[in-house]
Amino acid sequence: MKTLILNAQVVNENVIQECDVLISNGHIERIGLDLQHIPADHTVNANGKHLLPGLIDDQVHFREPGLTHKATIHTEARSAVAGGVTSFMEMPNTVPNTLTQTLLEDKYQIASETSLANYSFFMGASNDNYEEVMLTDKSKVCGIKIFMGSSTGNMLVDAPEVLEKIFANAPCIIATHCEDEPTVRQRMDHFRALYGENVPYNIHALIRNEEACLTSSSFAMALAHKHKTRLHILHISTGDEIVLFEPGIRSDGQILCLDGTKKLVTAEACVHHLWFDAEDYHTLGNKIKCNPAIKAPHHKEVILQAVLDNRIDVIATDHAPHTAAEKAQHYWQAPSGLPLVQHSLNVMLELSKQGKISLEKVVEKTSHAVADCFQIADRGYIREGYWADLALVDLNGSTKVAPENIYSKCGWSPFEGTDFHSKVTHTWVSGHLAYEDGVFNETVKGKRLLFNR
Incomplete structure (x- = not known):
């Protein structure tokens, strides 16, 4: 399963630059410009949004x-x-x-x-x-x-x-x-x-x-x-x-x-x-x-x-x-x-x-x-070969915290009523698109973290 994220403002290692990111088998396979020619099962146009390490x-x-x-x-x-x-x-x-x-x-x-x-x-x-x-x-x-x-x-x-x-x-x-x-x-x-x-x-x-x-x-x-x-x-x-x-x-x-x-x-x-x-x-x-x-x-x-x-x-x-x-x-x-x-x-x-x-x-x-x-193994950065743990955010979006969009089981938040001037639109966990615009895909579970010690 390959996913291609196009035209993202990638925030990584103290640099912000427009890049495409190719995800394959749960990992980041390539980071670069003009990757749109690569065949992919799923493509996300991230134009105007910022891609962060999860x-x-x-x-x-x-x-x-x-x-x-x-x-x-x-x-x-x-x-x-x-x-x-x-x-x-x-x-x-x-x-x-x-x-x-x-x-x-x-x-x-x-x-x-x-x-x-x-x-x-x-x-x-x-x-x-x-x-x-x-x-x-x-x-x-x-x-x-x-x-x-x-x-x-x-x-x-x-x-x-x-x-x-x-x-x-x-x-x-x-x-x-x-x-x-x-x-x-x-x-x-x-x-x-x-x-x-x-x-x-x-x-x-x-x-x-x-x-x-x-x-x-x-x-x-x-x-x-x-x-x-x-x-x-x-x-x-x-x-x-x-x-x-x-x-x-x-x-x-x-x-x-x-x-x-x-x-x-x-x-x-x-x-x-x-x-x-x-x-x-x-x-x-x-x-x-x-x-x-x-x-x-x-x-x-x-x-x-x-x-x-x-x-x-x-x-x-x-x-x-x-x-x-x-x-x-x-x-x-x-x-x-x-x-x-x-x-x-x-x-x-x-x-x-x-x-x-x-x-x-x-x-x-x-x-x-x-x-x-x-000392977590292969996570925490947007790097080729690392697990694709990624968050795509719209810095021009809005997140109004209200009971109907709180996912914690307790059902409340100290931020209720706050209107944050940003929105998380997509989240990839170990390469799996687990969340997209309010919809969860739970067909794949997360993985146990390992440590280079």
Whole structure:
């Protein structure tokens, strides 16, 4: 099966140029000009549109198994593909928690049967599963996830001797959720006693504050440097943490410091920490309650600047759907997390239209750098021989977010009512046209990500 994409503005490796792209057997066979003479089974005229590498989201919660009233791998992968996200890495705080190799492979099996997007799953760490963590196959699993802050189930790792052992011996990259648990608990008790049920609009930012994030991120970084461990710190939410990270460059598929040495510690920013701020609690309330919290307005500006100077290496979502009824509960009962994966590219393209980040930098942070950071095999770039993971976008189009066009199972979005000035028209996953103008083709499923480690 051959597909020919003609006259696209290809955004790739810091260059935008008009090209044709030939897809064959799931891979990019040729990139060049005047390929229209090549016979193809399907031709797409992309005149006036931009062709991007499909986004790779390194942090999502698709809720399966055990929490399927909120979401499933099937529903959320569809939502991702509709937004131009072609690959995802999913977190282990499902039910049961992904704390054994058997449970990890169970999720891969579900994805192989139901996921429209390419997929990988993190192996979860706890205070008592060290031996299972050490069995992780670094060539087939994206990484090890450590919650260094409160989470669900048996996922908090706070035993110092366990953290030391995992950091000293991890077979692959460690990804951390960094919030200092004692700080969060102390502040929660303080504000509950102070306000009871009549909480201020921005209480979540006050409880899960800058101190909690900086304390935990600093501790994780110290462990990484002590043991020379490859560490990836997820969802940076404060400007205070930015001083921990070095600016860097990408070169030959690697994330490097400015002196040319490999970055030991990389960082991720999420779209909601670049888009919302604490003032939005006034209107959205629990809909934007997430961990770590969305904080005061100045933080998102500092985080964006850190993205631009490569202190923060990748952009993701931390997509974490809950039902509308769950989020409508009182603050103390409402769960943390929000659905984001369908509109993450729209958010970044909107920031680009506002002049805050270039289109080339958006592609770098959502595709190239993610592939480099996790050493993903043959994805994240528009290159001959690579898998054809592609998103075609109309930068003159419009995406009005409304319940009837939200594909996440939860059926709502914090972006409802927003009119983004861009539209994802086509998404190819491993060469398969999985989405075209609101129509899904689920006859072919996504593939398991592999890693060059």
